[in-house]
Amino acid sequence: MERNIIEIFSSIQGEGKYAGCRQVFVRFEGCNLNCRYCDTENQPGTHGSCQVEAGAGSRRFEAWDNPLSSDQVSRIIERMLLEVPHQAVSFTGGEPLLHAAFIHDLAQRIRKQTKVFLETNGSLPEALERILEDVDIISMDIKMPGITGKDLWEQHRSFMDIGKEKELYVKMVISDETQEDEFHHAVKLMAGVVPQAMCILQPVTPCGGCKAAPPQKVLQYQAYALRYLSDVRVIPQTHKMIGQM
Numbered sequence: 001m002e003r004n005i006i007e008i009f010s011s012i013q014g015e016g017k018y019a020g021c022r023q024v025f026v027r028f029e030g031c032n033l034n035c036r037y038c039d040t041e042n043q044p045g046t047h048g049s050c051q052v053e054a055g056a057g058s059r060r061f062e063a064w065d066n067p068l069s070s071d072q073v074s075r076i077i078e079r080m081l082l083e084v085p086h087q088a089v090s091f092t093g094g095e096p097l098l099h100a101a102f103i104h105d106l107a108q109r110i111r112k113q114t115k116v117f118l119e120t121n122g123s124l125p126e127a128l129e130r131i132l133e134d135v136d137i138i139s140m141d142i143k144m145p146g147i148t149g150k151d152l153w154e155q156h157r158s159f160m161d162i163g164k165e166k167e168l169y170v171k172m173v174i175s176d177e178t179q180e181d182e183f184h185h186a187v188k189l190m191a192g193v194v195p196q197a198m199c200i201l202q203p204v205t206p207c208g209g210c211k212a213a214p215p216q217k218v219l220q221y222q223a224y225a226l227r228y229l230s231d232v233r234v235i236p237q238t239h240k241m242i243g244q245m
């Protein structure tokens, strides 16, 4: 089994509940959404090679021809895990669940040595169901229609319902453009399925014309969410503040 991978490297998880933890990142090519604030070049077929970090955290990269096999990727991961202790291996993108079969294959090879962390847009519940047993931690987004141009409420509800068997937390990116009615809908949707799960409000890192949310708006949104959810935290993309990938 082979897939196009954009990059494999060791860094600090910059977002959400595990911000600050050392992880190996495997970034898959391709996404089923097109968010206004997306900062990843992820069109399918645009990466002839994968940037593989030569030593975990060295920031020296070698270009490996795409596609890579699950055997190649697992050996790169295992090498990094031996070089530096990591909290988990993060499958990210793009949207990693477009590659569920490949992740299943990889997980069979690395699961004894590490936790598997899935960073997903939360829109592909059937794919999650297929690999649920391969995953330890799920970081899922709720994407609001004003950002994606799509109504994904039912997909997100189903995704949370399937994922709640695992350690799952939910991230909502907040920008100046975030519409209040959509945010309220997202909070109530989450409260109806996983009210005890951690909710991360992530102020957007301005990109693609999206502007930062005013500080007062962030506080108002957190106050609203706390009426329905037990654990609501405001955490920005910390890795970008300190020059990490």
Ligand code: SF4
Pocket: 031, 032, 033, 034, 035, 037, 038, 039, 040, 042, 093, 094, 095, 121
């Ligand atoms: S889901 Fe993530 S990778 Fe896909 S378009 Fe949105 S921000 Fe980009």
